[in-house]
Structure formats: structure tokens, C-alpha cells
């Protein structure tokens with residue numbers, strides 16, 4: 001745990017109530033804007049407000065969080081929340097992710113996350129921006145089960161979960177990206193001092209990354225592939241490395257980061273090693289969790305290379321490689 005404390009000092013400082021979760025500053029930072037103003041102008045106001053240090057004790061008439069919600073609404077109606085950039089109006093239809101209105105498949109205090117995070121109040125949205133052929137949660141990521149919950153209602157549940165011991169709010173799925181507007185609306189409805197965790201495949205658009213800036217305390221990322229061909233074949237996404245590497249750098253420049261990497265059979269040389277090498281070169285201070293629990297699920301048995309569990313040898317080879325690079329392993 002001492003290693004985690006040194007890697008995530010801001011996170012632990014919020015847990016000790018020495019400082020506030022960052023979204024609270026967004027709620028208390030005054031911003032003046034009109035919904036009739038063009039989007040480019042609102043982005044300029046957003047950038048200026050991020051650099052401001054002004055924070056009111058009371059909630060202002062219009063806040064930086066309100067401005068983020070207005071911008072998220074504009075992204076939602078010509079959807080470019082992720083790099084699929086479907087351009088659809090999500091109030092009427094769905095894009096590649098299959099998500100129209102946000103649906104919560106489950107929510108509970110999760111004890112299976114990384115030790116510093118547990119118990120983690122985890123909100124699982126259905127739908128995903130990836131279509132991984134080996135998905136462990138395919139029943140919620142590739143379908144759209146769940147219930148709609150009013151933002152004010154979920155805001156109250158977050159407060160309740162904090163009283164029950166939650167150390168953070170963990171936004172996940174599927175993937176949370178398609179639900180950014182809703183997540184910001186929920187945060188407008190609560191004042192609880194809990195770190196916000198963005199648990200994502202990091203295929204967010206650059207606009208989404210800008211809206212997360214100043215809101216998220218810990219990015220809990222899933223870095224899967226070391227090349228675009230494996231990403232396109234197994235998760236059906238294009239430009240994987242360009243997007244995910246860019247977003248990791250943006251995340252690291254904004255907040256604390258835990259990078260998860262799930263070792264897959266026969267993907268050491270093409271995926272695990274190059275992506276760990278990239279982390280070593282570009283994000284040497286990030287916490288890294290190398291995971292060995294891969295099991296073939298969903299359509300994995302149709303792909304010879306990933307149709308079996310990862311062996312202990314394959315896992316430890318990657319772990320030793322990461323250790324040799326000097327990565328900060330959790």
C-alpha cells in the first residue's frame with residue numbers, strides 16, 4: 001500500500017479529506033456563458049475556466065461543470081464522444097456503441113479492484129465503444145440491458161454508498177465514454193467528497209478528454225494492444241495506438257493514472273512488450289497493473305491465438321519484462 005500512496009498522492013489526500021475531489025472545484029468555479037453562443041466560443045471559455053483558480057463557497061449561478069454539460073450535450077447530439085465519431089443524434093438513435101440513453105446494468109460496492117481503490121462504488125453501464133471478441137462482460141457490453149436512473153437519484157445513491165464505505169466512484173461498463181453527458185449531470189446532483197475514477201478503454205475523442213479534465217481524479221485505463229492490426233482484428237477499432245497513446249498522455253497531464261494490461265496468450269511480442277516499452281518511455285511514473293486472468297470467452301474460440309487461457313509462463317514473462325523496464329507495478 002505504501003507504493004500506491006507514493007504513486008497516487010492526490011487520491012489518498014482526498015480520502016483523508018485533506019483536499020476535495022476535483023469535480024467539486026468545477027461546480028464551484030463561476031463561468032458565464034449563453035447556450036446561444038457558438039461551440040468554438042464555449043471551448044475557449046472552457047479552456048480559460050480550467051486555468052482559473054477562482055472557487056466560490058456557494059454554487060454559482062453558472063459553473064464550469066454547467067459549461068462542461070452544455071459542451072457534452074453538443075457532442076451527444078452529433079456524437080463524437082469517442083473516436084468512432086459516428087455523428088449521430090443520440091437523442092434519436094445509436095451509433096457503433098449501441099448506446100442511446102444511458103442504462104445502468106449494475107452498481108455496487110466492488111471489492112475486486114486494485115487494493116487502493118476498494119471498496120469502490122462501481123457503476124456498470126451497458127454498451128461499449130469496443131467489440132472485443134473475447135469480452136468477459138459481453139452480456140452487458142455488446143447488448144443494452146439495464147435501467148435508466150435519473151441523475152438526481154444516482155447522486156443520492158453515491159452519498160449513500162460513501163456512508164457505506166465507498167472510497168471512490170468508479171465509472172465503467174462496457175465503457176463509460178458513451179455516457180459522459182449523464183455522468184456530468186449526476187455530478188451536478190451531488191456534493192460528496194469522493195474521488196472520481198474513469199475506468200475506460202481510452203478510445204475517447206479528444207473533446208471527451210478535454211471535458212474530463214479537472215473532473216477525474218484517477219484514470220484507470222485498459223491498455224490492450226501494442227499495434228493497430230491486433231486492435232482491429234480483436235476489438236474492431238481503427239487507429240488504436242494513435243488514439244489510446246494520445247489519451248494516456250492527456251490523462252497523465254491531468255490527473256493520476258493506473259494502467260491495466262491484460263496479458264493475452266500469444267500476444268507478448270506484438271502487444272504486451274511494445275506497449276509496456278511505450279509506457280516506460282512516455283509515462284514512467286504511472287502505476288501499472290499487469291493482469292493474468294485472461295480466459296477465452298464470447299467468440300474467443302473462433303480465434304486460434306486467443307482460444308486458450310494465458311499460461312503462467314506467458315504471464316510471468318511479461319511481468320519480468322515490465323520489472324526489467326523499471327515500471328511501477330502494483
Ligand code: SF4
Pocket residue numbers: 079080081082083084085086087088094095096097098099129177178
Ligand atoms: S459514443 Fe462513440 S460509438 Fe457511441 S455513438 Fe458516440 S461516437 Fe459512436
